Amino acid sequence: MMLDQILKALILATILVGLMGLLFKKNLLLRILSMDVMGTGIVSLFVFYAAHHGRLTPTVADGAEGAYADPVLQGVILTAIVIGFSIVALVLVAAMYIAKRFPTLNVDEIEERWKEDG
Amino acid sequence: MILLVVFGPLLAGLCCLLLQRGLRTIPVLTYLVSMGVSLFVLTSGRVLSLELVGSFGISLRLDQAAAWFILLNALVSGAVSWHERYRGRHHYFFILLALLHGCVNACFVSQDLFNLYVVIELTTITAFLLIGQGMSTRHLWNALRYIFLSNVGMLFFLLGTLLVYEASGDFSFAGVVQAPPTARALIIIGLLVKGGVFLPGLWLPQAHAEADAAVSALLSGVVVNIGLLPLIRLEGCSPDVETIIRVAGLGGVFTGLGLAFFQRDLKRLLACSTISQVGFVLIVPVAGPIYAFAHGVAKAALFLCAGNLPDRDLLRLREKGVVWPMAWPMVLAALSIAGCPLLVGFSAKYQVGYMLDGWLGWSVALASIGTATIMAPVILMPQRRGSWKESPAWQGPSMLCAALLAIGVFAGPYEAAGWMKSAAILVAGLLLHKALLGRLATIPLPGAWEKLEHVVGMTCVALALLILGIYLP
Secondary structure, eight states, X not given: OHHHHHHHHHXXXXXXXXXHHHHHOOBHHHHHHXXXXXXXXXXXXXXXXXXXXXXXXXXXXXXXXXXXXOHHHHHHHHHHHHHHHHHHHHHHHHHHHHHHHSSOXXXXXXXXXXXXXX | XXXXXXXXXXXXXXXXXXXXXXXXXXXXXHHHHHHHHHHHHHHHOOOEEXXXXXXXXXXXXXXXHHHXXXXXXXXXXXXXXXXXXXXXXXXXXXXXXXXXXXXXXXXXXXXXXXXXXXXXXXXXXXXXXXXXXXXXXXXXHHHHHXXXXXXXXXXXXXXXXXXXXXXXXXXXXXXXXXXXXXXHHHHHHHXXXXXXXXXXXTTHHHHHHHSOHHHHHHIIIIITHHHHHHHHHHHTTOHHHHHHHHHHHHHHHHHHXXXXXXXXXXXXXXHHHHHHHHHHHHHSTTTHHHHHHHHHHHHHHHHHHHTTSSOSBHHHHHHHOEEHHHHHHHHHXXXXXXXXXXXXXXXXXXXXXXXXXXXXXHHHXXXXXXXXXXXXXXXXXXXXXXXXXXXXXXXXXXXXXXXXXXXXXXXXXXXXXXXXXXXXXXXXHHHHHHHTGGXXXXXXXXXXXXXXXXXXXXXXXXXXXXXXXXXXX
């Protein structure tokens, strides 16, 4: 039980660290990575809650009983993982193009200069 | 029929992608199908629903509220693709338009939180590709900001969804009532970010103003609504949630108005007016769908017109004047937003005003005068002679205005008191603009609050306020 609480605290800390990075990092790349860290934290929280009632792999079997993990949460989170990674990929591509035009990743500088190019 | 509305446009988009032809006709057919289905639901009063695979399956439901939104989506998509047909657009534009249409329809019919998360993210990705399609730094930075903000909002939403599942055992909207207050706050914040309401919606002016005119029309007319319909559905679930969302809506109304008074740039003015209009949608959930319809159609027409004007700066535009084939759809759409009788905007405003009394009714009337004031520069735009043969650009907005007029004449209440009230509001707004508030536009606002970190920060502040607001009473 104690271990569970520690695990949950660590996961929540991951989400918070991601959020802080999102707000305070000046580097565009690090900011995008922070977004991914926050997403990973939320995915882990899904997995954590799925294992609430047990950790056995949920399988279809006759008369099988035991402490199974919740298959709905585990199934559903797969979709969210795919969405998260595709969004990070798209944002990184956009960031790559921007960084090619003005050789900088500093958000403040981009924020000042994005109007220069039509 | 629901499957046709959702998968028709998606399939059409894929077919066009594979075949590389039929780009302008096949998607338009699917918009017509959406329009037909939504009109069928609206006129017959039936509710279409579909369950895919038993429990924990996906349930889709097309009711009256969703039908208004789907009709709006079909009209705007059709008008935009007509407007852009000869403009040398890359053919991906039309494919993305069809995909966006399908994804947005899916948002309107989905009935559970997780499904909603998936389709909203899908819409976000499609909208990102549309905004960034020009590939200049302006487009890319704008698209990056958009997807960044949306993704932060949707991460909050996902967290809330998990907490709702933990409390109630499924993902239905009704489960939100049993969920802990934090879960409610997280879900509402996620949807407010997508809907562009109040503090979480401060990203909206720059995103909508800097995109291309056709894309702005889609974003302001259609895409903000994917956050609004779920919020309207949530308002129906419990009175607590309703109060919170209505307060946020009222805050959004006045924030948008306050920002719009200081805008010199036409597109930024329209974007700020969007923030205030989406607030109106949330104040009265029963009248929300028709209000969102009226606003979406009119705003899309205004943005399409704004892309064809000689200048974006309002003061210079007043000197140059606008040729009349472009000016009349603009004036009609602006009048509809200001609530002029015989247009759909009036029917919507009437329904909102009808439901409210006391101080809320007065503040909504005050906000309506404010709306008329910010629309005044567009309504009073000097017109210039010109030929309608010069450019076909007036056709798309005119189609939308014809819809505004037709549904307005059909639906509009013919009641003397309502007409007098709306005329008084309109005249008061125009006089206020002439006398005083028109001059505010020359004062430049500081622009630092629009930086990415501040906009994300405001979302977090709003989340903290919401959680405090739920726990304190």
